[in-house]
Amino acid sequence: MTNAPLEPKEVIRDQALALGFDAVGFAPAALGAHAKEHLRSYLDQGFHGDMGWMAETQARRANPQVLWPDARSVIVVGLNYGPSHNPLELLARPERGNISVYARNKDYHDILKKRVKALARWLHQEHQAGVKVFVDTAPVMEKPLAARAGIGWQGKHSNLVSREAGSWFFLGEVFTSLDLTPDSAEIDHCGSCRRCLDVCPTEAFPAPYRIDARRCISYLTIEHKGHIEREFRKPMGNRIYGCDDCLAVCPWNKFAEPTGEEAFLPRVELTAPRLRDLAMLDDPGFRQVFSGSPIKRVGRDRFVRNVLIAIGNSGSAEDHLDVVKILLDDASPLVRAMAVWALRQLAPDGDAATLCEQHRARESDPEVLAEWNSES
Template sequence: MDLVTRIKAEARSLGFDAVGIAPAAVGAREQARLDAFVAGGEHGGMTWMADTAERRRDPAALWPDARSVIVCAANYGPGHDPLDDLARRDRGAIAVYARNKDYHDLLKKRLKRLARWIHEDLAAEVKVFVDTAPVLEKPLAARAGIGWQGKHTNLVSREFGSWLFLGEVFTTLDLAPDAPEADHCGSCRRCLDICPTDAFPTPYTLDARRCISYLTIEHKGPIPSEFRAAIGNRIYGCDDCLAVCPWNKFAAATRELAFVPRDDLTLPLLSELAVLDDAGFRARFAGSPIKRTGRDRFVRNVLVALGNSDDSSVVSVVERLLGDDSPLVRGMAVWALGRLAPDTLRRRADLADTEPDVEVAAEWRAALAGAPLGDDR
């Protein structure tokens, strides 16, 4: 058994569904795409993208001794079409990848076991990376033959569709690389056309500042008003461009129990999530990637979804959050209440006069200007 075959067999024995070998380089086209992304400010508030751009664009800058990258992938395919969840307006749609355990933890453990085996049995130096390091994972996965970057910039696999987690082992071994996967998108543009916020300026480019995944996960401030209605009931991430891909017809539901959705993270009631305090939030999302957003940003997202729900039964829940300690929550509560019950908002307008936060005060002004006058004020 040759060296590459041995490494791939070991990786698969650890539970990875696909393995490929790439040279420790990403290519000029991918470097240019990253440079344009950062130069255009399309990374938004993700300042680390700019801070680590030089290391991100060249694996040799990250680790000069690396010669090869072993790219490992795990299938997290859902058992249903996530687009069906968008019709449940009283419930929150959570991105498929976040409905159970944080994949970083599981993949890192498996990658470390693979790396230890390579170090001890093959006498090579290794480094392990899972998403959090400045690595262009998707271009490396494409060079390793696992898939190709589609027009939505995400990885697409002929075998697994859109649903792959990625991790890498950098090594000093000079391994024979796999043939890169060709682009099989053709003339299809379903992923571009379905985006609710028009986050793709052109095929193969993403403006993260317009992306619902960025807005609900990475963005720290209020959700910009122009995107709130388009967010619908998405409270953490967005699967639209992934789910609509025709290559998903070959995908299969994951068999990894850590990725099978938890019942309480599958379309949870928005009204239950809105009342979570910090302790309740931490308890509910223990072990989940959702926990890293923090309670305030998460409830912000829930309030946007409640404002889009047309559900008058939640007005009292939203009204209670007008007095929340977090300005982020208070501001979104103002907007949501203005959508659901403008007359109730008018009755509470005295709060606007004492609001200390500038952004929340602006939310009050905007909501009151758009709310019809009520006779009950």
């Protein structure tokens, strides 16, 4: 007696796991009415902030078959990047920069996309299927699709949560022309817990399952291209790229395992970097330090803007004041403005006033002048 051949879906699942993915699920190439309405409401309320591309791609984002009419199924894959420590511990070391766990080594887009493409090539060769590959940067509502595929559910912080991997995993998708039986959608297991909502330092959650990106530290330090509003600077603490607070406090992380992917293990120099070293990076130095890192895409000026806010929050004039004074003359208005703010946090009033008179006369940028003219 011979064993019955595996269903195509199970063969695909086995292949995805063999390629190193930690989770695999199957969803129809369609989104439910709730996800579409959630997106519409999110955009109507302006919660996307500077991310105009979200509104521009709304039609494709809300319907996978508008993005690719031949799509019938979506294979959703997940890759664990769980840390081996509590990332919130570094918040108690204000002289060090806190970089989000996902960005402490290689750019996950490159790692994940290479593996997703390998799965898509195999699928095309073995099943003559049409395929399209997506990883994060495309107009795909990957978290609702992952929930429909049974990978996890969208928690009250709007991120995906898995009973097996907690909050720490990356997602990728293979759209295919194959009609594959969907997996059962995952149900919401958040219950009455609201730890992720209560821990947010900038109160970015107007309601459970709703996030206002304009108040989110991840958005402010990564996506926002302009000057960061005064009300958010103190709450940012030493977070210089991203924020893990709402992810880290999720109780489901007790089931998560630290990643075994070498590319996701933190580089020593990015685990707890000294703020003064980062603040002194010029553009070539920034590019060298963050080569192959997702941090590179924000550019030196925005990154040093973030670092100066952390310096202003450090409470350590002895370690940082000399660097801040140098950056008062930086070529970038973003940097100069935050150097002024950091100076006012660290310097005695007399020192700040003297520097104010020296710099105000030759400053032309209105945002920088506003910082000099402010009281704090």
